Amino acid sequence: MRNMDLEGRERVLRDAIRRRGSMLVAFSGGVDSSLLAGIAGEVLGDRARAALLVSPLVPASATRSARETAAGLGISLDLVPVPVMEEEAFLANPADRCYHCRKVSARVLKGRAGELGLACVADGMNASDLGEHRPGIKASDEEGIVHPFLEAGITKEDIRGIARIRGYGFWDRPSAACLASRIPYGDRITADRLGMIERAEDLLTDLGFAQVRVRLHGQVARIEVVPGDLGRLFQERRRILEELRPLGFRYVTADLAGYRSGSMDEVL
Secondary structure, eight states: HHHHHHHHHHHHHHHHOOOOOOOEOOOOSSSHHHHHHHHHHHHHHGEEEEEEEEEEESSSSHHHHHHHHHHHHOOOOOEEEEGGGGGGGHHOOOTTHHHHHHHHHHHHHHHHHHHOSSSEEEEEOOHHHHHSOHHEEEEEEHHTTTHHHHHHEEEEOHHHHHHHHHOOOOOOOOOOOOOOGSSSTTOOOHHHHHHHHHHHHHHHHHHTOSEEEEEETTEEEEEOOGGGHHHHHHHHHHHHHHHGGGGGGSEEEOOOOOOOTTTGGOOO
């Protein structure tokens, strides 16, 4: 019965995409945007394209993965620079940081869609996002970005389910978020800080931790991994210290609560 429900929701999604006529998918290589791009490519053919915004907020490893995923889906991918690091309202890192980032990003994407002659820009926003702290939704709505998953009433769980049924290898890919989400609100966002976080997370990923966050509190690294990986994290503590301290972290700690999405929002 569950698969039948998902098939019905996918039909609604396909109709929502088809009505647009043409579409530029805001692409990250995550499960949400990858599924949207895959289905858009099937429904719209060469009238669907994808665009990956490039900035210090996006790890190089994520860019490589996104390019590989787009190639596997057979959809054209444009890498588009976005000048978010020139936006003072974003760099100050207020609680509505994502609003300022999304405003800049949406305008860049709309410009690219216009150049390509595409009718709209669509993102992977879904019904599960509505219950979280997501100031970027307001910015996207103000700029006319469309949300096909929301139109179809599709949740994050549905997205993974549909991707699994379709045989997409990325269906269980760990959640990702921009590197700025590792810096506490009110602490200024800089390229140096983003670089420290990126290198630290790359090192931990190389050690085999699939879902990991390195939250930066001054000179303190607060590492989040899924609770089941905490034991192995402690086993690797000496190597982790040796690798992370040269990056600029004076102290390296583990969050005993484990990984959870949006942990920086807990102070709000």
